[in-house]
Amino acid sequence: MSPKHILTAIIIFATILLMSCSSRQYIIYSVNNIVLPPETAKTIPINVSVKTFTDNRANIESNKILYTSNSRDATIDNKVFCINIERDYIYSKEAVVNQITQMMVKHFNKAKLFANTSYNDESNYYLTGTLTHFYGMQKLSGYLAL
Numbered sequence: 001m002s003p004k005h006i007l008t009a010i011i012i013f014a015t016i017l018l019m020s021c022s023s024r025q026y027i028i029y030s031v032n033n034i035v036l037p038p039e040t041a042k043t044i045p046i047n048v049s050v051k052t053f054t055d056n057r058a059n060i061e062s063n064k065i066l067y068t069s070n071s072r073d074a075t076i077d078n079k080v081f082c083i084n085i086e087r088d089y090i091y092s093k094e095a096v097v098n099q100i101t102q103m104m105v106k107h108f109n110k111a112k113l114f115a116n117t118s119y120n121d122e123s124n125y126y127l128t129g130t131l132t133h134f135y136g137m138q139k140l141s142g143y144l145a146l
Helices: 003-020 061-068 096-111
Strands: 044-050 073-076 079-082 114-119 125-127
Touching (some): 044 096, 096 114
Parallel strands (some): 044 114
Antiparallel strands (some): 073 079
16 A cells, blocks of 8 residues: 555544544534424414523533533443533534524424514513533444445
8 A cells, every 4th residue: 555545544534533523513403393383273472582591501410521521532331422522612603502592592483482582682571591401422433434
């Protein structure tokens, strides 16, 4: 095998390896599968503003791995998983709590729960909340497929 082929293989392997547990990923949420309520259901005729939720995850013991780990690889029940530790979100454009709050606004608007739902706007009605848990896990593959 020539040095050029070896270098190409190393670059491909490193790219796949780094992509398998990449940091700073945004939370992806689609409202495309939300089925609108039947005609008998009524939209609540008020405008609601959803305020950015309070993030209480750091105060919950079971969430400590997200704040104390220096590695995105975690072993849970003798299996290796990729976790997005909280420090990876510090530099992202939107913190986890902001993304989740905005997902709720999108969901409520798509489902037509209220006449209108907005994010951090002035309103007569407000929805607030506290985020205590949010997990996502990806099992790491021990195999390389080219």
